[in-house]
Amino acid sequence: MGIEILLSVVALASAAPSTGTAVVGHSTQDRPIKVHRLGDAASPHKVLVVGCIHGNECAGSAVTRKLVHRKAPGSFDLWVINCVNPDGRRLGVRQNGRGVDLNRNFGSEWIPIGERWDPEYSGPRPWSEPETRAVRRLVKEIRPELTIWYHQPQTLVRAWGQSVPAARKFARFSNMDFARIRWPHGTAPNWQNHRFPGTSSFVVELAPGPLSEHKANRQAYAVMRLARTLSG
Template structure:
């Protein structure tokens, strides 16, 4: 019995090692899912990094994609804040799914309100208009512009605020529908004029009949050095424009290239 004990121990040790060592090409279980996506890559050559910046009340992930070259000027584009304004999400998905981008460090959030997009509703799953929920000039609003129980009450708002504090983009483009124009009510009108020229959209003053309460662009412009601008397409922009023309125009407007 004593002579066979080392042999049995060796056999048990070998079986244990086989059980814990992953097969060739597999990642250890300890590697997070997001890290695994970054390590394997390849399916989307423009994507440098994919990050979950938060989750909705329904558990859907809010995804941000980093395109371009880290170390260049940080810029950002957001779409899908209102779930019934779906067309501009195609612009950011086309940028994400296309060829590598140079000249800028670009972050895109194609589906900021995934619960609203899934339900085709302006508001999130809790019935709040995310673009009235930010803690700048917030006001208790009801109806179509329900602003939440308090400023910053929504998970989507908190996630975006934290993310913007981290990356601090020099420029932000927030896409919406259907007012068809580029907002001039911002602290950097030269950026609005540039977007208007490149995107072939008119300049307009989206002042919400007085004051826009609790908006993301208003909050960012007040607290940070960078400039955020609202861009609105019409109710029914063409598919080719959203998938081909507008992505190229936006990239040039932000100083990037492919």
């Protein structure tokens, strides 16, 4: 199964047409995790946006849906995942379908936290969950220069280390507050920032509740504007 998924992503990355949708993995309850690819496949500037990883913090999916439906970018290669935790979203919980906090399960500064269904249960070991492994496969394949992870409800842009400059710009473009906050153990940005020096991966914490049309448009605008700065 792993090879098949990898092949479908490789095919998407290298073959015409340059845009499309691929399944990058399946959740523990066998729901597909899809990635949409838009823009200039030949561009060295790869951008990944994930609308939801905590299943009860999915307002960012309204932003990623806008990204998928608006005019494709000309100066970068945009990869979009509406939700990497379809089981958690279906259940209305933060964790995945078997009670693991996916954003504590990445293999960077991973530590054991809690027990199954605790809010930050980090899983039995790093990368124990198919959802985090799907993200690992995709990120290793496309090597995003910029990754944005949507969460709720802190209402700020948060980043640490090498990702601070890009996140500060994003805060300005989206008219949000910025905070320099260290990556928690085992998070996706923790892994990406350590594993891929020189790239940016940070978190946008939207306000609680659903996102208004106006704010979703504003977020999509900020994503596109920041991504365009990559090519100067």
